[in-house]
Amino acid sequence: MFKDKNDVRRVGIIGVGEYLPKKVLTNADLEKIVETSDEWITTRTGIKERRIAAKEEAVSDLAVKAAQAALADAGVLAADLELIIIATITPDMQFPSTACFIQKSLGAKKAACFDISAACAGFVHAIVIAQQFISTGLYKNALVVGVEVLSSITDWQDRNTCVLFGDGAGAAVLAPVKSGGILSSYLGSDGTQAELLMLPAGGSRYPTTHETVDKRMHYLKMQGNEVFKLAVNVMADAAQIVLKKAGLECSDIDLVIPHQANIRILLALAKKLNLPEDKVYFNIEKYGNMSSASTATALCQAIREGRIKKGDIVLLDAFGAGLVWAACVIEW
Ligand code: UT7
Numbered sequence: 001m002f003k004d005k006n007d008v009r010r011v012g013i014i015g016v017g018e019y020l021p022k023k024v025l026t027n028a029d030l031e032k033i034v035e036t037s038d039e040w041i042t043t044r045t046g047i048k049e050r051r052i053a054a055k056e057e058a059v060s061d062l063a064v065k066a067a068q069a070a071l072a073d074a075g076v077l078a079a080d081l082e083l084i085i086i087a088t089i090t091p092d093m094q095f096p097s098t099a100c101f102i103q104k105s106l107g108a109k110k111a112a113c114f115d116i117s118a119a120c121a122g123f124v125h126a127i128v129i130a131q132q133f134i135s136t137g138l139y140k141n142a143l144v145v146g147v148e149v150l151s152s153i154t155d156w157q158d159r160n161t162c163v164l165f166g167d168g169a170g171a172a173v174l175a176p177v178k179s180g181g182i183l184s185s186y187l188g189s190d191g192t193q194a195e196l197l198m199l200p201a202g203g204s205r206y207p208t209t210h211e212t213v214d215k216r217m218h219y220l221k222m223q224g225n226e227v228f229k230l231a232v233n234v235m236a237d238a239a240q241i242v243l244k245k246a247g248l249e250c251s252d253i254d255l256v257i258p259h260q261a262n263i264r265i266l267l268a269l270a271k272k273l274n275l276p277e278d279k280v281y282f283n284i285e286k287y288g289n290m291s292s293a294s295t296a297t298a299l300c301q302a303i304r305e306g307r308i309k310k311g312d313i314v315l316l317d318a319f320g321a322g323l324v325w326a327a328c329v330i331e332w
Contacts, residue, residue: 011131012181013330015074015173018300019065020287021053027163034159041163046263050166050288053149058092059169060101063147066169066296067106070143074173078106082139085130086115087122087292089199089321090149102145112139119197120259120320121187122146122292123170127316128185128328130174145171146296150289153199155219164261165220166288170296180311180331184245186238189324193230197222197321227323231265234319236272238327242315246329250274252313257302259318260284260294269317281307291320308332 026049027038041047053062063086071078084099084106091098099113118125123146130142147169154162201217202208212218235258243250250273258266263284270280281302283294290297295318302308312332319325 009135009137009176010179010181011134011174012177013127013172014175014177015070015072015076016171016300016303017066017069017071017073018168018170018297019062019069020168020297021051021057021062023052023054024049025052030163033156034162036159036163044264045164046282046284047164047288048285051168052151053167057149059088059090059147059149060092060098060105062149062167062169063098063102063145063171064105066147066171067102067143067145070171070173071106074175076141076173076175078108079110081106081108081111081141081143083130083133083142084108084111084113085126085142085144087118087126087144087146088115088148089117089119089122089291090152091115094202108143111143118292118320118324118326119322120261120289120291120294121318121324121326122320123296124316124318124326124328125187125324127172127174127182128187128326131182131185134174134176141173141175143171143173145169146292146294148291148293150220150291153218153220155216157216158219160224161220161222164289166290168287168290168293168297170293170298170300172296172299183329183331184242185326185328186241186245187324187326188234188238189322191322193323196227196323228262228265230323231261231319232268232272234323234325235265235269235317235327238325239273239315239317242327242329248313248329253279253315254312255302255307256280256315256317257295257299259320260287260298261289
């Protein structure tokens with residue numbers, strides 16, 4: 001088996017896939033729903049349009065399509081999968097885990113299945129978790145999906161939030177690799193900032209009642225500019241930590257795949273890391289903020305567009321509600 005200097009298996013991403021719902025919601029469409037403008041949304045966020053799942057599409061439906069594409073890309077049969085981790089804040093249901101619905105649709109009978117809740121940093125968390133299971137030898141492969149139907153928890157009367165989010169799914173298959181792979185990783189959190197971004201009702205704190213629905217507490221709430229201020233710093237810090245752990249410098253990075261919350265956050269991150277903009281991947285213009293699916297689809301699209309080549313150093317860097325953040329350096 002392929003081991004690194006610490007005598008654990010090297011783990012890499014051996015296949016990726018994505019699925020974006022067909023329906024496109026443009027800024028012009030949003031102008032008809034709330035008091036906003038294409039000009040405000042574009043200059044403040046960098047978003048031009050986003051995808052919205054069809055009424056009959058739940059998160060697992062999007063995830064299965066992305067997963068099938070990733071399995072085909074990796075050349076791994078669903079029947080041979082040993083682990084499925086789904087990163088989502090919009091599961092099909094509170095329980096059972098969305099991972100179990102996906103297992104059923106894929107026919108991945110052998111796989112252990114669970115979901116994780118790490119919001120927009122969920123896909124990177126899930127990659128790091130899957131890496132642990134594979135590097136210790138417990139499982140020989142894993143499917144990780146970052147997937148959201150954020151339109152289902154968006155308050156379409158709140159212009160502060162409804163212009164930001166979109167729906168989508170991105171998947172990756174991980175397995176031992178001969179060289180490169182995940183060189184270092186880091187997970188961080190600060191629960192003192194939990195109030196900044198949340199879905200208040202529907203859990204055990206505020207079980208769903210007529211009152212919680214009347215107060216619109218079943219929709220996502222965010223203190224946007226407070227989150228903004230923290231985002232740039234935690235992403236930059238996480239990047240520095242994983243680079244140091246890998247024995248690399250910012251100048252060694254070939255491409256950053258960041259969480260796509262706001263173009264201004266990404267440009268500030270590039271500046272802080274002293275990286276030219278062309279070393280940062282953006283898909284926010286077309287898809288908005290898809291939480292865990294943003295990093296996942298961005299990785300898939302960057303590979304498809306030839307932006308990542310064998311031997312490249314890729315930095316995944318994400319933050320989200322919690323607050324939580326996560327980064328990893330991968331040699332492709
Ligand atoms: O995914 C992980 C977590 N999420 C994030 O990282 C999001 C981070 N935050 C952001 O991206 C930005 O803070 C926002 C895009 C959410 C907001 O941008 P901002 O520059 O921080 O604006 P603001 O919240 O300070 O609001 C500025 C003004 C306000 O008007 P007043 O009070 O100055 O008159 C808002 O009412 O913009 C107004 N506004 C809008 N105007 C037109 C807020 N939303 C809209 C809108 N259209 N959609």
